[in-house]
Amino acid sequence: MFQRVWDKKVPAMREEENIVGEFRHGKTPGSEVIGKFIRTNRRHRRVLEGKLNSTGVFRSQHQLLMYIADYPNLSQKELAKNQGVSTATIAVSLKKLEQGGYVRRVVDPRDNRYNKICITEKGMEVARYSVLVFEEIEKAMFRGFSQEDYRMLGELLDRIYENLEGFGENENRQETGEEEL
Secondary structure (H helix, E strand, O other): OHHHHHHHHHHHOOHHHOHHHHHHOOOOHHHHHHHHHHHHHHHHHHHHHHHHHHHOOOHHHHHHHHHHHHOOOEOHHHHHHHHOOOHHHHHHHHHHHHHOOOEEEEEOOOOOOOEEEEEOHHHHHHHHHHHHHHHHHHHHHOOOOOHHHHHHHHHHHHHHHHHHOOOOHHHHHHHHOOOOO
16 A cells, blocks of 8 residues: 555655655644644643553543543443444453443343443542543643634644544554554
8 A cells, every 4th residue: 555655656756855854854834733743742641641640540541431420321332432432442441441440331221232331439539530630731731821822723723633534544444453542
């Protein structure tokens, strides 16, 4: 797949253009912004992990726990749909959360084929703590932002998202078979 794309692009490049170097070194406006976005995302992830590590729950599982706390008794399929991931991805996360005592599966009394996912008291404690941490980090991230700043940043991110919607998704999913919760 990569070779087909490469074969189409290479003849159009002139040697003196040094396209890869300009992109990799942030010399294009877009690459500079992408670099800042990636750097900010990594910092956010490190801060979150630093604050949440003591709970024994992985970063992505905190969002799942908070969702289960707000919407108890959903099926695995409903959780996957609401989180925008596959049922297999949810199954892996739920298995870890269940082993840790954060959630439990309860057979649906109306249909024995289905389990409802319930949060335990231990899971509820972690979810409450997670909410506090997420709120604290959000306040720090947006300190000094005006309502106009929020609006403008939101619109710009929406435009980027829309520009990327559907771009290469089928190829990527087929190649990796992975998705992140």
